[in-house]
Amino acid sequence: MISLADADFLALIVMVLATAPCIYRVLYGPTLPDRIAAEDAMGNALVVIFGLYAYRESSIFLMDVAMLLAIISFVGTVVVAKYLDKGEVL
Amino acid sequence: MTTVITKTVAKICLMVDMLYSIDLLLIGGNRPGGGFIGGVLCACGIGLIYVAYGYEDIKKIWNPDWHSWFGYGLLFASITALSPLLAGHNYFRSAFDIRPIELMGYEVGELELVSSMFFDLGVYFVVVGGLLFIVTKVGTDKVKDPEGGQ
Amino acid sequence: MSFLMQHLPILLIAIPLLMAPATILTKAYPGFQKALDIVASLVLLGLSGLLLSTVWDGGITVYEVGEFGKYGIVLVADLLSASMVVLSCLIGCMGLIYSYDYIESKSLNLTYHSLYNLMLAGINGIFLTGDIFNLFVFFEIMLLSSGALIVANETSTVTKISDKMEATMKYIVLNMLGSNVMLIAVASLYASIGSLNMADIALKVRILSEAGTMPWHIYAIGLLFIIVFGGKAAVFPLHYWLPDVHPTAPSPISAMLSGVIIKIGAYGILRILFVIFAPLKGVFGPIILVMALITVGLGATAAIGQTDVKRLLAYSSVSQIGYVFLGFGMGAIAYEAGEIAGAVLIIAASFVYLVNHALAKSMLFLTSGGIIHKAETRDMRKMGGMVDSSPVMAATFLVGAMSIGGVPPMGGFISKFMLFDAGLKSQFYLPIGIALVFAIFTLFYMFRGWILIFWGARDPQYGEYSHHGLSLLMVGPIVVLAVLVFILGIYAEPILGIANTIALQVMDPNPYIDAVLTRVIR
Numbered sequence: 204m205i206s207l208a209d210a211d212f213l214a215l216i217v218m219v220l221a222t223a224p225c226i227y228r229v230l231y232g233p234t235l236p237d238r239i240a241a242e243d244a245m246g247n248a249l250v251v252i253f254g255l256y257a258y259r260e261s262s263i264f265l266m267d268v269a270m271l272l273a274i275i276s277f278v279g280t281v282v283v284a285k286y287l288d289k290g291e292v293l
Numbered sequence: 294m295t296t297v298i299t300k301t302v303a304k305i306c307l308m309v310d311m312l313y314s315i316d317l318l319l320i321g322g323n324r325p326g327g328g329f330i331g332g333v334l335c336a337c338g339i340g341l342i343y344v345a346y347g348y349e350d351i352k353k354i355w356n357p358d359w360h361s362w363f364g365y366g367l368l369f370a371s372i373t374a375l376s377p378l379l380a381g382h383n384y385f386r387s388a389f390d391i392r393p394i395e396l397m398g399y400e401v402g403e404l405e406l407v408s409s410m411f412f413d414l415g416v417y418f419v420v421v422g423g424l425l426f427i428v429t430k431v432g433t434d435k436v437k438d439p440e441g442g443q
Numbered sequence: 444m445s446f447l448m449q450h451l452p453i454l455l456i457a458i459p460l461l462m463a464p465a466t467i468l469t470k471a472y473p474g475f476q477k478a479l480d481i482v483a484s485l486v487l488l489g490l491s492g493l494l495l496s497t498v499w500d501g502g503i504t505v506y507e508v509g510e511f512g513k514y515g516i517v518l519v520a521d522l523l524s525a526s527m528v529v530l531s532c533l534i535g536c537m538g539l540i541y542s543y544d545y546i547e548s549k550s551l552n553l554t555y556h557s558l559y560n561l562m563l564a565g566i567n568g569i570f571l572t573g574d575i576f577n578l579f580v581f582f583e584i585m586l587l588s589s590g591a592l593i594v595a596n597e598t599s600t601v602t603k604i605s606d607k608m609e610a611t612m613k614y615i616v617l618n619m620l621g622s623n624v625m626l627i628a629v630a631s632l633y634a635s636i637g638s639l640n641m642a643d644i645a646l647k648v649r650i651l652s653e654a655g656t657m658p659w660h661i662y663a664i665g666l667l668f669i670i671v672f673g674g675k676a677a678v679f680p681l682h683y684w685l686p687d688v689h690p691t692a693p694s695p696i697s698a699m700l701s702g703v704i705i706k707i708g709a710y711g712i713l714r715i716l717f718v719i720f721a722p723l724k725g726v727f728g729p730i731i732l733v734m735a736l737i738t739v740g741l742g743a744t745a746a747i748g749q750t751d752v753k754r755l756l757a758y759s760s761v762s763q764i765g766y767v768f769l770g771f772g773m774g775a776i777a778y779e780a781g782e783i784a785g786a787v788l789i790i791a792a793s794f795v796y797l798v799n800h801a802l803a804k805s806m807l808f809l810t811s812g813g814i815i816h817k818a819e820t821r822d823m824r825k826m827g828g829m830v831d832s833s834p835v836m837a838a839t840f841l842v843g844a845m846s847i848g849g850v851p852p853m854g855g856f857i858s859k860f861m862l863f864d865a866g867l868k869s870q871f872y873l874p875i876g877i878a879l880v881f882a883i884f885t886l887f888y889m890f891r892g893w894i895l896i897f898w899g900a901r902d903p904q905y906g907e908y909s910h911h912g913l914s915l916l917m918v919g920p921i922v923v924l925a926v927l928v929f930i931l932g933i934y935a936e937p938i939l940g941i942a943n944t945i946a947l948q949v950m951d952p953n954p955y956i957d958a959v960l961t962r963v964i965r
Binding site: 267268271277278282288289293 | 295299303306309310313317324325326330333334337341343344345348428429432433
Binding site for chain 3: 360361363364365366367368371372374375378382383384385386387
């Protein structure tokens with residue numbers, strides 16, 4: 204029987220496994236948009252990993268890291284998306 | 294110029310970004326955070342606005358000289374770090390005090406006053422100025438001569 | 444006065460840090476900016492001399508930054524640190540005076556001053572800090588500001604911007620890799636020892652080693668530190684970035700890079716391996732020795748065929764830093780074999796070598812800037828006969844060549860003689876034999892360069908020499924450094940005394956540990 208303490212560990216493992224296909228897509232993605240989408244997905248997975256780990260360790264500090272990572276990853280994705288769309292950033 | 298969705302989201306994001314950036318600046322001292330990461334977040338927010346609305350359009354409304362933000366920030370941080378020498382203490386010494394907050398005769402909380410906050414403020418300006426200086430310089434760079442040269 | 448003495452170590456870092464924004468904010472008044480920076484630089488030179496005399500008289504000075512308590516961040520000025528700081532402040536001041544006429548005025552006005560000051564702050568911080576993570580932070584400050592200085596525009600247009608971009612990219616990327624290795628090493632050291640204070644780490648490593656419970660990964664961490672500092676100092680497997688970077692930088696920055704920044708690697712080896720990992724000296728001595736011998740040979744052999752004057756000097760730097768590391772390797776092995784007196788002699792000799800090479804090589808790089816101005820090329824085959832029009836440069840280049848080559852009245856002779864003599868006394872016959880062979884190579888390539896540039900006549904197809912050679916501001920620093928090189932050759936007693944005391948302090952880290960750990964806490 205899986206208890207609640209094991210459940211978050213299981214979720215952590217699943218999230219770590221979820222980054223693997225993203226890494227594959229970043230490395231071998233045939234086009235640039237593929238890589239960008241994969242990188243964004245990997246960023247989201249990392250945010251979830253930090254959140255779960257903060258819950259597991261009962262530490263509030265890692266939530267800061269997760270929030271920062273979410274914001275910076277969002278800005279990065281917007282910048283690259285504009286670059287792909289218009290061919291310039293600013 | 295980009296789509297309406299990007300512009301709207303960027304506007305909302307800027308609020309959250311700035312608020313969180315100031316929060317990180319204030320909690321510095323004895324928790325993770327501080328001037329550096331707060332400055333990075335602030336630069337992220339302003340950079341997002343630059344990207345969403347176009348640098349040229351923002352420039353007409355608000356165009357600070359980020360280069361001198363860097364200079365003033367570093368000067369402020371240096372002077373703050375040097376100021377304990379005047380009080381007979383060592384470089385970087387920080388003063389610390391906890392004051393209760395009173396509201397209508399009741400104590401509702403306490404306020405932590407740390408003088409290293411001013412140093413963090415200097416670092417904040419250094420990071421904002423430096424990052425946005427690089428962003429605006431590199432972003433508006435036009436390739437003139439592929440061979441380089443003078 | 445007591446205020447000054449009390450805060451002396453931190454002022455050497457805080458004044459350049461304060462000058463960096465001050466020179467940005469006064470960019471509208473170029474004359475005031477230049478005067479401010481030169482005054483600050485001279486004050487810094489004076490303060491460093493004061494620090495050296497304080498440490499020489501009063502022993503190791505410890506300064507608590509921020510008063511965080513016993514294991515807080517400290518600055519420790521022992522004799523090694525203080526003399527390295529004097530060296531960096533001296534060459535920094537001379538390079539700054541020189542660059543007023545050498546660097547393009549727009550570049551000088553906008554960024555050069557502040558970056559130069561940040562670089563000085565980083566270098567002084569590296570030499571003075573007593574905390575291993577702060578060492579990493581100051582490394583980064585120094586690395587980024589010197590990387591940006593490499594692309595500063597010169598008044599001459601011999602070096603193309605694209606070449607400079609390539610060189611600075613190479614410098615920053617490869618050294619950033621080294622910094623990442625250092626971060627890993629510092630983190631693993633903290634994970635296994637539990638402290639970041641250098642004296643505390645040294646004490647704990649010694650206790651572990653005496654109890655016989657040294658964990659195996661301490662050896663791996665030591666190797667990582669050798670990689671880091673070997674990369675900074677451009678020792679054999681990690682030397683590949685130097686011959687591209689040093690020639691493309693503007694001449695005052697080349698002088699700083701070759702004179703001071705590659706010496707940081709040597710300082711790091713002395714500080715980390717001889718003070719912190721003192722019980723492991725016997726393991727790492729042979730590694731350093733072999734690396735150093737290959738470096739000596741490789742640099743000297745590559746320098747012989749060079750036709751570019753600054754590239755010749757850069758390969759010569761690779762070869763000469765090899766001699767310094769040869770001394771460290773021999774010293775570590777001799778100490779492990781029980782010959783304490785011999786080891787002290789060898790380490791003292793390599794310190795003298797380091798100082799002499801720093802002065803002579805920075806002077807040569809400054810002179811090469813004047814040569815490039817005059818000839819408007821860096822190719823030595825297109826020069827010749829320059830002795831008629833610029834006898835001062837011919838004389839100073841000769842002084843530098845004699846010092847690097849080890850010809851008697853100059854400082855280089857004393858250092859080479861001391862190193863070989865001390866090595867032979869401790870019976871390192873084979874390494875000294877190899878080093879002697881390449882010392883002859885050194886003599887050959889330095890004088891080949893001198894003859895190619897100054898003797899003979901210039902081929903008429905390359906035109907006349909331009910008239911703007913050295914201005915007075917450029918001659919001054921070169922002559923000061925040349926006189927110092929000469930003085931170190933004929934009156935070497937003070938530096939020999941300092942070097943001997945430094946070697947004793949390096950070999951016996953107990954005073955360092957005691958000074959840091961048993962101080963009165965404010």
